[in-house]
Amino acid sequence: MKILFLTFYYEPDLCAGSFRNTSLLKELVKHLKQEDTIDVVTTHPNRYDSFKMEAKDKEKVRDGIFVNRIKIPEHGSGILGQIKSFKKFYFEALELTKNKEYDLVYASSSRLFTAFLGARIVRKKKAKLYLDIRDIFRETITDLYKSKVLNLGLNLILKPIENYTFGRAEHINLVSKGFESYFTKYTKAKYTFFTNGIDELFLSLKKKDTFSRNDKKTIVYGGNIGEGQGLDLIIPQIAMKLSDTHRFLIIGDGGAKNKLEDQLKINKINNVDLLPPVTRDRLIDYYQNADFLFLHLNKHKAFERVLPSKLFEYGTFDKPIIAGVDGYAKVFLKENMSNLILFEPTNSDELYEKIKKYSYVNIDRLDFKEKFSRLEINKKMANSIIALGDEQ
Template sequence: MNILFLTLVKIKSLEERGIYTDLLRKFKEEGHNVFVVSPSERRDKKKTHLSTKDGVSILNVRTFNLQKTNIVEKGIGTLAIEYQYLNAIKKYFSTIKFDLILYSTPPITFSKVIDFVKKRDNAYSYLLLKDIFPQNAVDMKMLKEGGALHKFFLKKERRLYELSDTIGCMSEANKKYIIDHNPTIIQEKVEVNPNSIAPIETVQTAEEKRKIRKKYGLPFSRKIIVYGGNLGKPQGLDFLLETIISTINPNVFFLIVGSGTEFNRIYKWFQNKRPKNAMLVSGLPKQDYDKLLKVCDVGMIFLHQDFKIPNFPSRLLSYLEMKMPVITATDSNTDIGSIIKKNNCGYSVLSGDSESMQSAINKIVSNDEAFYKMQENAWNLLQREYTVTHSYQLIKNKIENV
């Protein structure tokens, strides 16, 4: 098959690790031809260009700045990108007949591209739903519910779902939300196809672990509880900071690694509070981040308590891959915490419930036997539910049954 993948993620090579590159690499390994359309932002100062490496074609399309920019340019860029992608596909892929279009949210503004390729090539369209927009923006009070912009994006969202032959959701709660809030969608075209990776099992010696902890100034004798990833409003990070201050267990040390809109505020908090049980590290390249994760003991996931949509952060997979027990502090709508509890690889609390959080932390670091069992369960859960082999097979089955 010829597969077209549309994304806002900057992809330069399928050798990079991530939920999209791992899946696309699986398609390539199974003998399919992969074509990627990815942004080249204005700040990169590069024209639209096509490159081919190891049989994979990557079309980097010049766009406005989409990440780490002001809200005006981000908004214009998000609306303009479907025209930019469409023109680039017509120019560079005019002779390619695609069998499958894969795309993810965000954004929800690829409708014209999908519609064009579907009609031109009779291609199958598969949405990997990673973000439920615009409701998430309403939850975070970034959009006014019922306002002109909200109505505009709702129309875009409905059109995207209408064009998608299958909608792959991250979890059962995601699936239920989409079906319940979109009564016009045919239920049979909505399925669970979760975030997935190609796991790599690693073994680290005590000396290697000590060396990395020394490099970053981390204590050797404490359990390191890490929060890694985006530092933004959706994560509800005030509760993370409250957790650091409230924790008096001498065997615990917190590590925050990441970047995002809240980084500067958190940095100032660290400067003012100077907590002795925590450290803040700015976002690292993927390879360095993975090495740092390997020396940590427990992973943390935070989500803002006001969310009505069931988010499912992909950072869970990094934790499971490192065989880490996980503590989730989320809203009541997501099922990520219940999955962790059901598979006995961590604890789940509601965001803002400080007493339950302290109880979870103390439990997870005080019983070595239970801790080692959770490590094993974390790896088993990843192998069972969140591999690209599983995701690939779901997509392949859909196309074969057409």
């Protein structure tokens, strides 16, 4: 079997797409026959302009299995920059694969266009298409931009691309059960719901001794700082209310970081520290030394479908989780986790009252860690990929 493995992000990049697809590729290799081959086509690390790591243009995993990385221009998380970057990825990926034959194309996509690239290649190669959908791009982008004229234009472009892409897939995996109703019209594909999971790096952590909690309690967020997280709409407001009792540590970068910085300066807030992206090992240290772990999704209809990958990291620690989420993420948390402070997104008054009433406790989430091991999820997902390739 000859497999093309498309992912915009791959190690050593720092993001959920990289962690998911790097670990999946490693598991998939274990299921292959000696004569099977895989071409991974991805990018050089580019998730954050403030965090750079070197990687080879072409890397051999084993005989017949290679990782090909494409250099793309810096994009600063802006929409125009991302379009320019994906255009480079799209055409170079087509060039890399034009003289090769494949039986199966796997494409993992959060912004639709990697999935579209997979569909285009499938048409030319007459291969089978397995899509891993991590976000509903059209719904998200039109929800974020409120201009009716702009949304009309976006829908005119994105709807045909979406129909073409999803209509060609034999198998579609959705990382969130909340996406299911959106895909009911695409009846050709078989569906699975392999979520994000917990990496062995987190599952093998040794528990740290509890330290003194006489000073201000620390609330930590680590990850992207974009419009989707809406941190500028909640962190300054709640930080002011908790200025005497809590400090916030925000670790990461993204397109909306400047908005957060501006709000902190305007309101002269001094109990929030902003740090650039760090390696996972360093991030784990921050998590282990935190009192609370924080998550927030902006108040948009599209985000009621999503299941943030960050929850799977947070769930491995015994810390209370503060989560401003709604929709499916809220349902998932209630069904699968304990020791939570849940609040309506952007509602700092509700969050303040719940934090003040909360009685601090640490609880190890043993059932959650066992249920959502990335290793076990990857085994099942790899088997489903192989099964599609084996179909006659």
